Amino acid sequence: xxxxxxxxxxxxxxxxxxxxxxxxxxxxxxxxxxxxxxxxxxxxxxxxxxxxxxxxxxxxxxxxxxxxxxxxxxxxxxxxxxxxxxxxxxxxxxxxxxxxxxxxxxxxxxxxxxxxxxxxxxxxxxxxxxxxxxxxxxxxxxxxxxxxxxxxxxxxxxxxxxxxxxxxxxxxxxxxxxxxxxxxxxxxxxxxxxxxxxxxxxxxxxxxxxxxxxxxxxxxxxxxxxxxxxxxxxxxxxxxxxxxxxxxxxxxxxxxxxxxxxxxxxxxxxxxxxxxxxxxxxxxxxxxxxxxxxxxxxxxxxxxxxxxxxxxxxxxxxxxxxxxxxxxxxxxxxxxxxxxxxxxxxxxx
Amino acid sequence: xxxxxxxxxxxxxxxxxxxxxxxxxxxxxxxxxxxxxxxxxxxxxxxxxxxxxxxxxxxxxxxxxxxxxxxxxxxxxxxxxxxxxxxxxxxxxxxxxxxxxxxxxxxxxxxxxxxxxxxxxxxxxxxxxxxxxxxxxxxxxxxxxxxxxxxxxxxxxxxxxxxxxxxxxxxxxxxxxxxxxxxxxxxxxxxxxxxxxxxxxxxxxxxxxxxxx
Amino acid sequence: xxxxxxxxxxxxxxxxxxxxxxxxxxxxxxxxxxxxxxxxxxxxxxxxxxxxxxxxxxxxxxxxxxxxxxxxxxxxxxxxxxxxxxxxxxxxxxxxxxxxxxxxxxxxxxxxxxxxxxxxxxxxxxxxxxxxxxxxxxxxxxxxxxxxxxxxxxxxxxxxxxxxxxxxxxxxxxxxxxxxxxxxxxxxxxxxxxxxxxxxxxxxxxxxxxxxxxxx
Numbered sequence: 001x002x003x004x005x006x007x008x009x010x011x012x013x014x015x016x017x018x019x020x021x022x023x024x025x026x027x028x029x030x031x032x033x034x035x036x037x038x039x040x041x042x043x044x045x046x047x048x049x050x051x052x053x054x055x056x057x058x059x060x061x062x063x064x065x066x067x068x069x070x071x072x073x074x075x076x077x078x079x080x081x082x083x084x085x086x087x088x089x090x091x092x093x094x095x096x097x098x099x100x101x102x103x104x105x106x107x108x109x110x111x112x113x114x115x116x117x118x119x120x121x122x123x124x125x126x127x128x129x130x131x132x133x134x135x136x137x138x139x140x141x142x143x144x145x146x147x148x149x150x151x152x153x154x155x156x157x158x159x160x161x162x163x164x165x166x167x168x169x170x171x172x173x174x175x176x177x178x179x180x181x182x183x184x185x186x187x188x189x190x191x192x193x194x195x196x197x198x199x200x201x202x203x204x205x206x207x208x209x210x211x212x213x214x215x216x217x218x219x220x221x222x223x224x225x226x227x228x229x230x231x232x233x234x235x236x237x238x239x240x241x242x243x244x245x246x247x248x249x250x251x252x253x254x255x256x257x258x259x260x261x262x263x264x265x266x267x268x269x270x271x272x273x274x275x276x277x278x279x280x281x282x283x284x285x286x287x288x289x290x291x292x293x294x295x296x297x298x299x300x301x302x303x304x305x306x307x308x309x310x311x312x313x314x315x316x317x318x319x320x321x322x323x324x325x326x327x328x329x330x331x332x333x334x335x336x337x338x339x340x341x342x343x344x345x346x347x348x349x
Numbered sequence: 350x351x352x353x354x355x356x357x358x359x360x361x362x363x364x365x366x367x368x369x370x371x372x373x374x375x376x377x378x379x380x381x382x383x384x385x386x387x388x389x390x391x392x393x394x395x396x397x398x399x400x401x402x403x404x405x406x407x408x409x410x411x412x413x414x415x416x417x418x419x420x421x422x423x424x425x426x427x428x429x430x431x432x433x434x435x436x437x438x439x440x441x442x443x444x445x446x447x448x449x450x451x452x453x454x455x456x457x458x459x460x461x462x463x464x465x466x467x468x469x470x471x472x473x474x475x476x477x478x479x480x481x482x483x484x485x486x487x488x489x490x491x492x493x494x495x496x497x498x499x500x501x502x503x504x505x506x507x508x509x510x511x512x513x514x515x516x517x518x519x520x521x522x523x524x525x526x527x528x529x530x531x532x533x534x535x536x537x538x539x540x541x542x543x544x545x546x547x548x549x550x551x552x553x554x555x556x557x558x559x560x561x562x
Numbered sequence: 563x564x565x566x567x568x569x570x571x572x573x574x575x576x577x578x579x580x581x582x583x584x585x586x587x588x589x590x591x592x593x594x595x596x597x598x599x600x601x602x603x604x605x606x607x608x609x610x611x612x613x614x615x616x617x618x619x620x621x622x623x624x625x626x627x628x629x630x631x632x633x634x635x636x637x638x639x640x641x642x643x644x645x646x647x648x649x650x651x652x653x654x655x656x657x658x659x660x661x662x663x664x665x666x667x668x669x670x671x672x673x674x675x676x677x678x679x680x681x682x683x684x685x686x687x688x689x690x691x692x693x694x695x696x697x698x699x700x701x702x703x704x705x706x707x708x709x710x711x712x713x714x715x716x717x718x719x720x721x722x723x724x725x726x727x728x729x730x731x732x733x734x735x736x737x738x739x740x741x742x743x744x745x746x747x748x749x750x751x752x753x754x755x756x757x758x759x760x761x762x763x764x765x766x767x768x769x770x771x772x773x774x775x776x777x778x
Contacts, residue, residue: 103403104615114538121706129538240539265539269531282535293536303528310529315536317529328529330536362756365604366730367582368737374582378589382596392603393763398731399607400712411624415610416602419631423595426635 054168055146058182061189064088069161069212070100075205075313087218094223108227115227124233127240146288149173149258158183160193161209170289175199176257176337177290178314188214196314196332205313205332239268245283246348250296254344256337258287285331285341292331292341299326309335318342361390365398392416583647591638598638602631605651612652613659626662630655708769715765719758726751727758 066088072081081100087093092111099105106117109129116125153169165183172179179201183193193208245251245264252261263284281296297304304326310317318329318338327345329338360377363369369377381387392413583604589597610627617623634641634654641650716724722744729735729743740755741748 104611127538263539267535267539269528269535280532280535282539284536284539291536293532293539295532295535306526312533315533317533328532330532358760359752359756362759363752364582366737366752366755367585368752369582374585375589378586378597378600379594382594382600388600388603390763391600393766394759395604396607397712397759397762397766400709401716401728401731403611412607415606415624415627416599419602419628420595420599422628422632423598423635426632 054152057189058184058191061184062086062191063093065188065190065214066216066218067190067212067214068216068218069209071207071209073205073207075315078312081210085218085223087220087223089220092220094220094227096223096226108223110224110227115230117230117233122233123236124230125236125238127238149177149287150179150289153181157186158193160185161212163192163212163214165192169197172199174257175334176340177287177333178204180289183208185212185214190214199334205315239266239279241266243281245281248281248296249347249349250281250283251346251348252341252344253346254340256285256292256340256344259285259292259337259341260287262286262291290332292329292333292337294341294345295328295330297326297328299324309338311335323347357387358390361387362394365391365394389413581643584641584643587638587641587643587647590635598631598635601647605648606631608648609651609655612655616659616663622662626659627655629662630658633658704769708766711765711769712762715762716758719761722746723754723758723761726754727762730755 066086068083068085070081070083072079080102083098083100085096087095093109095107095109097107097109104119106119108115108117112129114127114129116127117123118125149172151171151173153171156167158165158167160183164186166186168182168184170180170182179197179199181195181197182191184190185192192212194206195203196205198204243264243266245261248264248266261283263282265282265284266279267282268278269280278297281294283294283296285292285294299321304319304321307319307321310319314332316331316333316335316338318327318335318341320327320329320342322342322345325347327342329341331338357380360369360373361381364374364377364381381391396412583601586597586601590601606627609630610623613623613626613630614620617626630651634651637654641647716727719727725744726740729740730737735743737748737751740751744751746754
C-alpha cells in the first residue's frame with residue numbers, strides 16, 4: 001500500500017527541519033547544516049503543522065499493515081521481548097502478542113477488545129483498550145500544542161532489522177517532557193524502532209523490532225479463533241467506569257504546561273489472585289505524546305508507606321501522602337513534571 | 350564439616366550466591382552435594398528464588414525426584430573428565446559464534462549520529478536475554494532472533510537510603526512491588542505510556558508479569 | 563546520510579567472583595558429579611518451564627529436560643567459563659526440544675495432544691493458550707498454594723530481611739551492591755539473606771512434604 005503523505009510536504013518538512021536545527025541543539029552534536037536563508041518563518045509553521053501529519057501517517061501505517069515480528073523493549077535495567085502478529089482487513093484489526101520473557105502471556109486484540117491469557121494462573125483478563133481511539137482524537141485535538149512543545153529534529157536514515165528506515169527526532173522545548181527518536185520503515189511508515197531520550201540525549205528506553213516481515217501472510221480467522229479459546233480459564237473483567245474528576249472532588253489548580261486532561265476513571269487494579277477490590281481514581285493527562293496518570297486512593301497506612309520518586313526506564317512514579325489521600329503519579333515524563341502535578345492537585349470538597 | 354549448625358547452613362546460602370571461593374567453596378560444594386539435608390536446603394532456596402522471580406506453576410509433582418533420576422542416568426555416563434571432546438551429534442548446531450552475537454548486539458545497539466545507546470540505570474545489574482531460535486516459513490532457515498546478551502548497565506552502583514523522604518533530589522530505581530506494577534499496567538492500558546509506543550504496538554505489560562507472581 | 567560509527571564497546575562481563583555456576587562446572591570436570599547435580603537442582607524448573615512452552619505433555623517435558631541436562635553434562639568441555647552457564651544451557655534445551663519435536667512429528671503413534679499446535683504454518687514453537695491437561699487438579703492447586711505461601715512469607719518478613727532477599731533474588735544485585743544499598747556490612751547482607759531464606763523455606767516445607775510424600 002502506498003504510504004500516506006505527499007512527497008512535496010515531506011520536502012518542505014526537511015527544509016524546515018534543517019532551519020530548526022540552527023537553534024540550540026545539544027543532541028545533534030557535531031553535525032552542521034547549511035543555512036537556510038529565506039522564508040524560515042513560513043517554513044517553520046509548515047513544519048509545525050507537519051508534526052501532527054507525520055504522527056498521523058505513522059499511526060495509520062500501524063493500523064493498515066499486516067506484519068509479523070519480534071521486538072525487544074529495554075527500559076532501565078529490564079529487557080522484555082515479544083512476538084507480534086498483526087493483521088488487518090478493511091476496518092478490522094486483529095493482533096496477537098506472545099511474551100518471550102517473563103511469565104508466559106498471550107494477548108489478543110480485536111479492534112479495541114483485548115484478551116490477555118495468563119497461562120500460569122489460568123486467568124483471562126478482558127478489557128477495552130481505549131488508547132488507540134484516544135490517540136487518534138488526541139492527534140486531532142492537540143494539533144497546536146504538539147508543535148508548541150516539541151521540535152522536529154534533523155531527519156536521517158538508518159537500518160533496523162534489515163529494513164531501511166527514516167529517522168526523525170522530536171525534541172522537547174522545555175524540561176517537562178522527554179524527546180524521542182523514531183525510525184519508520186521507508187515504504188510503509190511503520191514505526192520499527194523508538195527511543196525515549198533524556199535531556200542530555202541519553203537513551204532512557206528503547207523499543208525495536210529485531211526481526212520483521214511486512215505483509216506477511218497472517219491468518220486472521222485463525223487468530224480470531226485462538227482468541228475465543230477461553231475454556232479452562234477464569235474470566236476477569238476489571239472494573240472501569242468513566243467519571244469526572246471534579247465530581248470526585250479533585251481539581252488541578254495549577255495546570256502543567258502542555259498537559260490537558262484526557263480521561264478520568266474509577267477502576268479496580270491488578271488481576272487475580274492479587275486483584276484489589278476497592279476502586280481507585282485514575283485521572284489521565286497528555287501533551288499529545290507523553291501521558292501522566294494520577295492515581296488517588298484513600299490513605300491506608302498498611303499499604304501506603306513508601307513515598308518518593310522511582311524510575312524505570314522512561315517511566316517515573318511519584319508517591320505522596322496528601323492528608324487523607326495517597327497519590328501515585330505515573331508517566332513517561334521527568335520527575336519534576338510529576339512534582340508539578342502533585343503540587344497542583346487539590347481537593348475541592 | 351558438621352552439618353546442621355547455623356553457620357554451616359548459612360554456607361549453603363552463601364554458596365548459592367557465589368560468595369565462597371577457593372578452599373571454602375570446594376569444601377562447601379562437596380558437603381552440599383553429598384549431604385541429603387544440605388542438598389534439600391539448596392533445593393528449597395532455589396525453589397523460593399524461582400517462585401519469587403516468576404510466580405507459581407514452576408512445580409511439578411515430581412519436583413524433588415528430578416535431580417535424583419538424572420543422577421542415576423549420569424552414573425551410567427563416563428565421568429566427564431575422561432571425555433576428550435564432543436560426542437558426535439550431541440548438538441543440533443554448534444554454539445553461536447561470537448561473531449554472530451556481536452552482530453546481534455550491533456543491531457540492538459544501533460546508533461545514529463552522535464547519541465550512543467547507553468542504558469540509564471540507578472545501579473548496576475545483570476540482565477540476560479535468552480537466545481531464541483525460530484524457523485522461517487518454507488525456508489527451514491534457522492535465524493537467531495535475539496543474541497545472548499549480558500548487559501551490565503552503567504551506573505555508580507550507589508543507592509540512597511531505603512527510607513525515603515517525600516521529596517528526593519533524584520529518582521530511585523523501581524523495586525518490584527505488585528501494587529505499583531498494577532498501577533503501571535493501568536497507566537499503560539488506559540491510554541498511558543508513550544503515544545508513539547502505543548501506535549507502534551510496542552506494548553510492555555509488566556503488570557501482568559507482576560500479577561502472575 | 564549518516565555513516566554508522568563504530569558500535570559502543572560491550573560492557574564488561576561480571577567478574578568471576580560470583581560466577582558460581584562456572585565454579586561448579588569446574589568441579590564437575592574435576593570429577594565431582596555431585597556438583598553437577600547442584601546445577602541441575604538450580605535450573606530444573608526454569609528449563610522445564612522453557613520446554614513446557616513448546617511441549618504440552620508433562621512427561622515429555624520432563625524427558626526432554628532430563629535429556630537436556632545429559633547433553634549439557636557430556637558437552638561440559640565446550641562450556642567456556644567466561645560465558646553464562648544458563649544461557650548456554652538454555653540453548654541446549656531449545657535445540658533438544660526442537661529435535662524431539664521433529665522426531666515426534668514423524669512418529670505416527672504420537673498423539674497430537676502431546677505437542678503444542680503450530681500456528682500460521684510457519685513452524686514457530688510458541689505456546690498456545692491451551693491449559694496443560696496433564697497435571698492433576700491437586701498438583702496444580704498445590705503449586706499455587708506453595709507460591710502463595712512463598713509470597714505470604716516474604717511479606718511477613720522483617721523489612722531488612724525482605725529487602726535483602728528481594729534485592730538479591732529479584733533485582734539480582736551482588737552482595738556488594740546490596741551492602742551499599744542497605745548501608746550495612748557484607749556480612750550482615752549474607753546473614754539477612756540466609757535468615758530470609760530460612761524463614762520462607764520453613765513455611766514451604768510442610769507443603770512440599772505433603773505434595774511429594776517426602777520428608778526433609
